[in-house]
Amino acid sequence: MASGSKSSPPLTTDENLGSKEPSICGGNEDPESSETMKEGRDRKPPRHLSVIRHSASTARLGFDLGTLALMSPPECQSGFLPLFRSGSCSEIGPKTRMEDEYVCIDNLVSYLGSPTNFPSPGAFYGVFDGHGGTDAACFVKNNILKYIINDDHFPVSVDKALKSAFIRADYALADSPSLDRSSGTTALAALIFGRSLLIANAGDCRAVLSKRGRAIELSRDHKPNCKIEQVRIEKLGGSVFDGYLNGQLSVSRALGDWHMKGLKGSSYPLIAEPELQDTILTEEDEFLIIGCDGLWDVMSSQCAVTITRNQLTEHNDPEKCSKELVREALKRNTCDNLTVVVVCFSPDPPPRIEIPRARVRRSISLEGLHVLKGALDSNI
Template sequence: MGTYLSTPKTDKLSEDSENERVRFGLSSMQGWRVTMEDAHAALPDLDHTTSFFGVYDGHGGATLLSKVVAKFCAKYLHQQVLKQEAYSTGDIETSVRKAFIRMDEMMRGQRGWRELSILGDKINRFTGAIEGLIWTPRGGEASSKIDDWAFEEGPHSDFTGPTSGCTACVAIMRNNQLVVANAGDSRCVISRKGEAYNLSRDHKPALEVERERILKAGGFIHAGRVNGSLNLTRAIGDMEFKQNKFLSAEKQIVTANPEVNVVELCEDDEFLVLACDGIWDCMTSQQLVDFIHEQLKSESKLSRICERVFDKCLAPSTSTGEGCDNMTMILVQFKKPIQSPVSAEEVDDKLKTAG
């Protein structure tokens, strides 16, 4: 985590798109980090009524393995939301909860090993820097072609999953309903009449509800870190913290179980931001919303606004640590005024509770 390049990589990978409901721009930048450990997913048309946006920030252990976990989530989490039975009944909240937990289940065993290996091979085909993980299946088959994720016998069938992990913060919009699910310290913020409202909270050991779960599961907190190691209390992956066979996935020392916030959008809602902690280390939620508002006065391309946020956050040197992380940001603008069936006061109360 503390290893930096001599000069930052400021090349940015950016994208813009839109449909009848939203327009969005996104960008990612490696910065001072030796590797890029962020990943993202942006699907304005998850189905004909639903949009999905997510950011995933890898951490811990071998850096190449951590970004493989982030890429795994970017590839599969939204697919699993769609596959849940609850999704077909309109229960997005239950669907996204199960999809987060499902990520851990899918990364175990031979099938999980195989897919992580394929993703790892795509990331660094030549160095083999993910020690003991690079293993290409016969014919290099893509396991994503198989709908069923059944347990497979054979080499690595006892693989318990990756020791590295990633945060996950996703926003799913259907009609007036916005569902935000978060595990970790990536963050989702909405702007309402210029005010920033956090729709997620950072999962840190200082939170009492997190501390209680950690201690009950047999873990401890030292120097502000879980078991003296991880500075997050919820994440996908990090399987070394999820080995108690007598506890459910939701009650492990570190859990992939997300906090979910469901709000009704109204006509005062302007835009939504999803970003990894490389941004929030440098700007508060309100500072970012203010900056975006100022940029929107003269810039219509949303990805360019994301790029300018990175330039503003990027540290001139690595002496302080802030502004030295990978940076990923998705900016989603609501295209049409939304008439909310509930009062603005009720929505404001819900948003403030979430913050």
Template structure:
């Protein structure tokens, strides 16, 4: 599925939105003049799970995303798995610390050592683990000078019988079951009534949908200058480190895949759309190594985890994809000829023409932008052929 990594394209329409969403203190210097598009790719398997990850720095000046992917935990928890994506802001220190240490803070205590599995005990252990690592980091941050750094976290802890969705901030995770979007986490935004109430009780305000007009998430690890009210508990501060933890019983015959992604991906896809798009790519025989990166100025990390019930290769889907590619190549040739007569045969013009056409065969959730590689290759062939003709000898044999 390496080609899956190159399916989507940056779009200028996202620029203003992305700038508006910039974290506190970020100005033009927080972004590059051109995106860094080198991909970090990772894949693995274990315990009946396969996973693939793609990450890209994008337009951001620094890569602040990190992740954890353990399809099979060690020792007595060998039948468990843990996957997480951390989206850092104001530096990557907190995200990197979490990638190294958070799992060790979660899977401790009787919830993981006793006989049987108690979902309520597991969820409480996860909550306590988040609070514990936040306290641990606070002492380090003050000593080392990174108290302004923070990170969101989205994770899934997989046990033999349950899926534990863990969310803190505005990264997001989803579950596809029996071909449908079955569950997804809810972002922690300051505008949510429960979040606004806590922020205002702690003496803060919600301005421009941000904590004190600055931070775009209402829950995060780190961000210790938002956790400075000494007489309030950890979960009562302007920004809370307490995750929401959801538990779903596993359905081995129906569970297909999980997607965990940072907000840079969700800026480009809605939840239903990304679920449908990932499933459509798996039907084409792709492995889960993927990054979903349609137009965003942010860092982008996407982690796809496939269960045994994930869809396999469909010959009908492959044939439909071949027919779609052939149709697009034909239309590019037609449009190139028409636009060349007008002196306007640019790639942008061809994309605009194709975008104005209704094509129900385009990949669900991905749309025309997911076929960018096919369109660009067809365009480049035509452009090179045209330029070769224009630079070749005239019919008389003399140079033109």
């Protein structure tokens, strides 16, 4: 059973569903300060052709005379302000042990007990797919938010704070004598302030945004045989064999796995540095799905968005949506642990999309039919 965190009470249907505690602090605390805070398959279903990688204007957080405020570009300012509500589900699947972890915090101000000048609304979500044991995933889940908030770059440069937090967590895994150095985890974190959504990803978890029912991928799967990753790996002296980094690991970015890395600060093929994607949310953005590769191994991004949207129009419950995605992945014979988080940006369900009927009835002409038949007969 996966352990997770959420600021609202849990809703579970069986013993394997992820629990949601009111705190992300617990075991495997940061060894530096206790007082302050996969094996996956390479083959995945083709991503739907309508999926478009989305790059929006960047919002920035800054101080104004000591007051923390969210500042978006003028062209993006509107009356829209998201209201966050989420649901999650985590299942062991066909694996013998559960190595996934997740975090769900719908209200950062309330959760952190921050002063009133903290950006609001604010939310934080994360999924962590462990491998080689549970140490790395559990440690990162318990400490990553603390590393972000306490970073010197936060909140002036949230992107730098996120990158720094990933690296700091990675180094802490190397330094802790109580944690297994051969344990590792992929990590995907979603930090939202107002309308600014920032995704940080290291590994093959995935974040997908629904824009009026169209799937927008906000992260890239870091697989060793991905061309960009393979070039980087080989430049650093590594190799990709049968889709595995140095024949051992099915991801090219992960935190931990220090048995595969050199000294801290040195260059090695397996890195913990995340890729970032910043998006300004609009009225068209309905919900976000983040999940470990146990889901994406058997389901395209567009399929997940379609299933979730249909479910929301029926019952408007993100918790039930996450469970439905897990059930569907199990029906499709996923071979991994499953963790899914669905985050809605409005209290209302997505509007139904009606496709107008065509006024002119389209059909192929007799001439066109003959041309098609001739082409098939001649194997053109």
